[in-house]
Amino acid sequence: MLSGVRLCVPSVSCSGTVVRLRGAARGMSWAPRHISVRNSIPSSSTAPESPRVLITGGLGQLGIGLARLLRKQYGTENVILSDIKKPSDEVYNSGPFVFADVMDYGNLRELVTNKRITWLVHYSALLSAVGEANVALARSVNITGLHNVLDLSLEHSLRLFVPSTIGAFGPTSPRDPAPDLCIQRPRTIYGVSKVHSELMGEYFHHKYSLDFRCLRYPGIISGDTEPGGGTTDYAVQIFHDALTSGRFECYLRADTRLPMMHISDCHRATLEFMQAPASQLSLRTYNIAAMSFTPEQLVAELLIHLPHLQVTYKPDPVRQAIADSWPMSFDDSNARRDWGWRPAFALAEMVTDMLSTIRVQKEGRHLQTS
DSSP: OOTTOOBOOOEEOTTOOEEOOSSOBOOSOOOOSOHHHHTTSOOGGGOOSSOOEEEETTTSTTHHHHHHHHHHHHOGGGEEEEESSOOOHHHHHHSOEEEOOTTOHHHHHHHHHHTTOOEEEEOOOOOHHHHHHOHHHHHIIIIIHHHHHHHHHHHTTOEEEOOEEGGGOOTTSOOSSBOSSSOOOOSSHHHHHHHHHHHHHHHHHHHHOOEEEEEEEOEEEOSSSOOOSOGGGHHHHHHHHHHHTSEEEESSOTTOOEEEEEHHHHHHHHHHHHHSOGGGOSOSEEEOOOEEEOHHHHHHHHHHHOTTOEEEEOOOHHHHHHHHTSOSSBOOHHHHHHHOOOOOOOHHHHHHHHHHHHHHHHHHHHHHHO
16 A cells, blocks of 8 residues: 555445546545544534434445435434435435545545534445456545545544445355454455455544444345445345346356345444444444345245246356355344344345335336336
């Protein structure tokens, strides 16, 4: 990593869409700024009610739904979505939205200051398969962007949430189940950058008392957004293809078992974790789990609802290698013990909900075009 190098690269939201930067990016140095100034600011964690929340990468798979949940609890004006893309009219009209490029430190600092932000949810990232296709860009967005939000969170005493991932584990990690603390050694730039996020956040917590919080998400299954380039996204695409054409070609082997979670459980876990008193947390990075299944198990459940669905398997070497290096299940016993985590959706409930959600979306689009 070269400290002080100025990078002029595109910027990316967690949806994977690339847009040109308006200015040069900040250097890759992670040294925190103005420690004496930061340490004189009272901690926002002492005032947990009515947080002011900024969500980066908010137009990706996770941001819109989390904003909806947070706005319901804390008020619409207290939750600000941000991204580098133009939002849909529906998103724009649903609550505050601002342009925010995580590579632009000055822009982020202005937002945090002017909007009086107290919680920062950092969703901006390049996902696994997309990151492998553009390692330099993934390194810039996933690591330099992280350094920016770490520095800002320390400077303004924010409660910072950065998601980690199943991809933070590697082929030498325990696979069934993977515990919270073990050898990780991932082999993708996405995974490496997420381990970096975990360690840097924990370092800032122990050295500077930053209220850093991190959950390792399994594969997230959502009907609200299109797949975003992740290795587990076959479990989202299959629903769209099943209801559109009745055919699906899977890029993983039929027996590839991976941990998964319905997006409603993911949002609820994130909110409950952010709300948990710091005194209850024995860790700063936790696994969370809900279900583990293979493509053939998912297909079997879908065939109950769609008996004419046709599925073929054509493993993609890159994505299959990534999946084979990941855990088959998560041990989330620490999250269950420390802050009461419990999932609501198992495989059958998830399939029923996804089919219903995507059918409603398709009917809505048909009405708009007719």
